[in-house]
Amino acid sequence: MNAAMAQVPIHAGLFTLPGDPRGARLLAGHCASCDKYHFPAGTTCPYCSGTECSVEAIGARGTLWLHTVVNARPPGYLGPLPYGFGVVDLPEGLRVVTRLAESRLAELRPGLPVTLEIAPLFTNDAGDEVLSFAYRPARGSSS
Numbered sequence: 001m002n003a004a005m006a007q008v009p010i011h012a013g014l015f016t017l018p019g020d021p022r023g024a025r026l027l028a029g030h031c032a033s034c035d036k037y038h039f040p041a042g043t044t045c046p047y048c049s050g051t052e053c054s055v056e057a058i059g060a061r062g063t064l065w066l067h068t069v070v071n072a073r074p075p076g077y078l079g080p081l082p083y084g085f086g087v088v089d090l091p092e093g094l095r096v097v098t099r100l101a102e103s104r105l106a107e108l109r110p111g112l113p114v115t116l117e118i119a120p121l122f123t124n125d126a127g128d129e130v131l132s133f134a135y136r137p138a139r140g141s142s143s
């Protein structure tokens with residue numbers, strides 16, 4: 001009875017999985033032609049249409065650019081409510097639309113340092129923990 005729960009990503013190829021030696025990272029595309037990153041990773045660069053794109057693990061930390069708190073369940077969303085949602089500026093030079101692991105509006109502000117975490121969002125019908133990514137205010141940055 002208590003079989004170990006499997007953990008599955010909410011969507012393959014978006015982020016590193018627990019135990020990955022690179023740590024919690026987003027899997028972004030990097031274009032060899034124009035040197036820009038894009039997320040999610042694709043085989044064609046959205047900026048220059050270059051096709052020499054590699055997948056790089058980036059985005060361990062960033063700063064909050066835009067944010068809101070979502071109180072009503074969007075279609076297909078099975079995680080807890082309310083939840084933070086926003087856009088995070090990454091030092092690698094791209095902005096990522098993301099869930100935030102902080103749902104109290106008073107704890108969020110533009111420019112807030114945030115760190116990436118990969119964590120279970122909900123349990124699916126098969127009993128697996130479904131992993132997703134979110135940015136959380138960096139420790140010690142809440143005041």
Ligand SMILES: [Zn+2]
Binds near residue numbers: 032035036045046049
């Ligand atoms: Zn490019």
